[in-house]
Amino acid sequence: AQSVTQLDSHVSVSEGTPVLLRCNYSSSYSPSLFWYVQHPNKGLQLLLKYTSAATLVKGINGFEAEFKKSETSFHLTKPSAHMSDAAEYFCVVSAGGTSYGKLTFGQGTILTVHP
Amino acid sequence: EPEVTQTPSHQVTQMGQEVILRCVPISNHLYFYWYRQILGQKVEFLVSFYNNEISEKSEIFDDQFSVERPDGSNFTLKIRSTKLEDSAMYFCASYRANEQFFGPGTRLTVL
Numbered sequence: 001a002q003s004v005t006q007l008d009s010h011v012s013v014s015e016g017t018p019v020l021l022r023c024n025y026s027s028s029y030s031p032s033l034f035w036y037v038q039h040p041n042k043g044l045q046l047l048l049k050y051t052s053a054a055t056l057v058k059g060i061n062g063f064e065a066e067f068k069k070s071e072t073s074f075h076l077t078k079p080s081a082h083m084s085d086a087a088e089y090f091c092v093v094s095a096g097g098t099s100y101g102k103l104t105f106g107q108g109t110i111l112t113v114h115p
Numbered sequence: 116e117p118e119v120t121q122t123p124s125h126q127v128t129q130m131g132q133e134v135i136l137r138c139v140p141i142s143n144h145l146y147f148y149w150y151r152q153i154l155g156q157k158v159e160f161l162v163s164f165y166n167n168e169i170s171e172k173s174e175i176f177d178d179q180f181s182v183e184r185p186d187g188s189n190f191t192l193k194i195r196s197t198k199l200e201d202s203a204m205y206f207c208a209s210y211r212a213n214e215q216f217f218g219p220g221t222r223l224t225v226l
Contacts, residue, residue: 032213043119043219044158044206051213090158095171100146100210102171105158 002027002093006106014114019063019078021109023091026072032094033074034103035065039087047089050074061085086113117141119218121207127224128197136192136221138207146210147190149182151175151203152220158206164190197225 007022025031035047048059055067061084065076074091088108095101120139128134140147149161162172164182181193190209194201202225208215 036217044217046214046216049213100163100215102148102160102163102173103150103158103215104160107157 002029002031002095002104004091004093004104004106006089006091006109008109009107010110010112012112012114013081015083016080019076019081019085019111021076021089021091021111023074023076023106024072025074025091025093027093032101033065033067034092034094035059035063035074035076036090036092036105037087038090038108044090047076081111081113083113083115086111119207119209119216121205121218121221123221124219125222125224127226130199130225131196134194134197134223136194136205136207136223138190138192138218139188140190140207140209141211141216142188144209144211144216146170146215147182147184148208148210148215149192150206150208150217152206153200153203161192161205194223197223199225201225 003026005024033050036044037047038044047063048057050057050067058064063078065074088110090108091106092103122137147164150158152158160173162176163170179195183191204220204222206220207218
């Protein structure tokens, strides 16, 4: 079985400052991990994915995440927040280490960006 | 760029009525999924579908739920007799190349 814990339900940053959204996972297999973003009234969009290649993964819009097996973490970062980054972010793990398996979502982190 | 589409965007129904939620996955994808998100809760897996049959389902996906790919393009979720607790956002997804692509969702409201 797999699970995901997002450590913060809300994160608030000022525009231009770094973003850190924290995620810990549990998986019986070598996991496939993802970050998805959901803007208000929009669907879920993939930001980035880790599927056992490089541990530092770069995604869209300047986001990146680092897979740390020893810490069972997959935190999402961005050096400089933009107003358009305000959204809800989901850390996700895939069953059986395959990305076509069922996805298990974290509870989400709402990112607020202040001018 | 191809995308997953879902209709309707919002469905209101009375308790006990049947509803069908429709999805058109991306055309060359082979795996299909339904997820739901009750307001204020996590996104939850309902069912996955491959090679014209259910490959996995969650405990939520009981006899009231069914899925179908009737014509090679549409992928539907039917709820036979809706309950108040079925009110949620329902997302369809399809898979290719290490990514599940999600549709914009159908908001189902059961009164």
